[in-house]
Amino acid sequence: MTVYQTFIDENRKVLEKNYQSGVNWEGRHVRAFELSPVLVDMGKILASYADDYKNRYGSPVGDDGFLGEEWLKMWRGLRGLLNGDLGNLDGGTLDAALFAMARAAGFDDKELE
Secondary structure, three states: OOOHHHHHHHHHHHHHHHHHHOOOOOHHHHHHHHOOHHHHHHHHHHHHHHHHHHHHHOHHHHHHHOHHHHHHHHHHHHHHHOOOOOOEEEEEEHHHHHHHHHHHHHHHHHHHH
């Protein structure tokens, strides 16, 4: 599975679980996510970069001692932006998707602290 698809699937997985709990915020989040606001686009672009890297070099970007660190800086910056105004997006759902994406890009949990 690609890093990009992991980002999308993790978002759906969290929402499907919450749909079953009867919480009503998920509908607003799904509509906002589908409109592809800037933060969602940034996640998609970061995931696409990781996929392109793996296709080009045959290993995950997380294994690259230089570019992996730069990718991780961008990932951390994106996570930090989740503390701002997200409109109808749910920050917890996006955060879970970002963690899944980073793991798929070759980073372990210790690197993501």
